Amino acid sequence: MDHTSVTVDVYSDSGVDPSAYRVYVDDDLLTERSWIWPSYEIFIREHIVVLAGPGKHQVRIERCQGSSNFSVRGFTVNGVIHDPDNLSFNIPS
Helix, strand or coil, X not given: CEEEEEEEEEEECCCCCCEEEXXXXXXXXXXXXXXXXXXXXXCEEEEEEEEECCEEEEEEEEEEEXXXXXXXXXXXXXXXXXXXXXXXXXXXX
């Protein structure tokens, strides 16, 4: 297993009410963040380093508090840009 560097740029559609989200890789919870900033000027870049074995892996952003919806507009794995609409990546064997 190798260390894999993943970044996701998380955006909120509303900064009106306090909200929170969680970031998972596969089924492992990596972080939970509160969102208290105005959505029109802020995004959070999550930098995650995971020890991932060969195969397909999935990043998931999940709302856990409030009514804001969260989205990802930037997604890289080991510095390579990936499709932010498909938060999966493959580690070759």
